Amino acid sequence: MAAVDQPNIAVVVVPFPAQGHLNQLLHLSRLIAAYNIPVHVITTTTHGRQANTRIPLSLSTNIHFHHHPTPHFPSPPPDPTAATKFPTQLIPAFQSAMHLRQPFNDLLSTLTPLVKRVVVIFDYLMGPVVQDVILYANVEAYMFSCCSAFAGFWYYHEAGGGAPLDEELAGILKELPTNEDCYSMEGYQFIASTDVSCKKFSAGTIFDASRVIEGKYIDLIEQVDYQDTQKLWALGPFNPVEITSDPNPKRHILFDWLEKQAPDSVLYISFGTTTSISNEQIQEIALGLQESKQKFIWVLRDADKGDIFECEIRKIELPGGFKEQVGEHGLVVVDWVPQLEILGHRATGGFMSHCGWNSCMESVTMGVPVAAWPMHSDQPRNAMLLTKVLNVGMYVRDWTQRKELVSLKVVKEVVTRLMVSDEGVEMRKRAAELGDRVRRSMMDGGIARVELDSFVAHVSR
Secondary structure (H helix, E strand, O other): OOOOOOOOOOEEEEEEOHHHHHHHHHHHHHHHHHOOEEEEEEHHHHHHHHHHHHHHOOOOOOEEEEEEEOOOHHHOOOOOOOOOOOOHHHHHHHHHHHHHHHHHHHHHHHHHOOOOOEEEEHHHHHHHHHHOOOOOOOOEEEEEEEOOHHHHHHHHOOOOOOOOOOOHHHHHHHHHHOOOOOOHHHHHEEEEEEOOOOHHOOOEEEEEEOHHHHHHHHHHHHHHHHOOEEEEOOOEEEEEEOOOOOOOOOOOOHHHHHHHOOOOOOEEEEEOOOOOOOOHHHHHHHHHHHHHHHHEHHHHHHHHOOOOOOOOOOOOOOOOOOOHHHHHEEEEEEOOOHHHOOOOOOOEEEEOOOOOOHHHHHHHHHOOOOEEEEOOOOOOHHHHHHHHHOOEEEEOHHHOOOOOOOOOOHHHHHHHHHHHHHHHHHHHHHHHHHHHHHHHHOOOOOOOHHHHHHHHHOOOO
């Protein structure tokens, strides 16, 4: 990695408080800080604490956190029976983050006299917080788009942008999941409230995307929307691509079990931080896993509340005798786990996932095929990218069946197909090959490393 000596710039990162958004920009902060560039991350006090609990970056002396209190906000529990799975319970927390506008301006006022240029990287939903960047002559802002380039391209297309579709794209369009039920009405209203025409004060857009994975769609977005002075930067994967052995005695106890399992024999199951599943569906998943007789680690947590440190947590019931029946075949975990390390373990051979973009990038990076079960937002389109375009995944439940209960029979069938069928073995080979190409792209001289070097050189010019 090319280091920048004694940089005359500072980078200010403004993440959105949802965990999936936080995760991506904190990992990007780590990548930029490795170039000997100081990075300042501004968050609310609540979400700064959440970030440091789950993704500790304090070991980097180049990353500085600025936590600011905001007015108290309600933190209702998620509704596991809601017809639309969008995490409406988080909206008060999202709204509270808009109070960072003044602290953000105060930080810019402190930094701008000290360096030649302040580079602001902000989540597109934080536009209202950073809109005053135009008041500072030596501030340059870059908008971060948290979705896949595949999903982003189709959003652009639906908004009326772009050239006629080629035969491949026309075929995809026929099967493209709709946006129906992807967002609650409150979710749509909140997103609309953050629209401050970010591109008017952005010098470009950053995607957590890799040209190895989504080159065609990155090129298409550039053709549609980046013909003038603005530039699209595909700097992904942001997440680490190499997992080193962790000597920490506090390493999660699940690794004691995982170390004893055969290569590619364990299915990892997690539906992310914003999905709450009904008790009825949990029963079906549990019984399907039990009948499949496959090894598994199931992260059975409820969706986040706005403040994850509030004590009341839903008690999730498993079928009677489930743990006894499963025995040493599986683990049910109810706390936060190091997902990337689990996916990177030799014993992990499949991932049942909601297909949030973080999880998709992590599974592809680690070469693990996916049993796709999209829940909301961009997830249905991410699932299509994995299953229909990259062919490194299979559906548990297609988006057209989103209102149906997934039976234990279907769970058993999909788990068996992914883990032990010839189809699953071939899919695992394709996933491993794609993961290898992605990891090599992040090495010196690789396409992703070159683009990251180019971005750092550009903002440091």
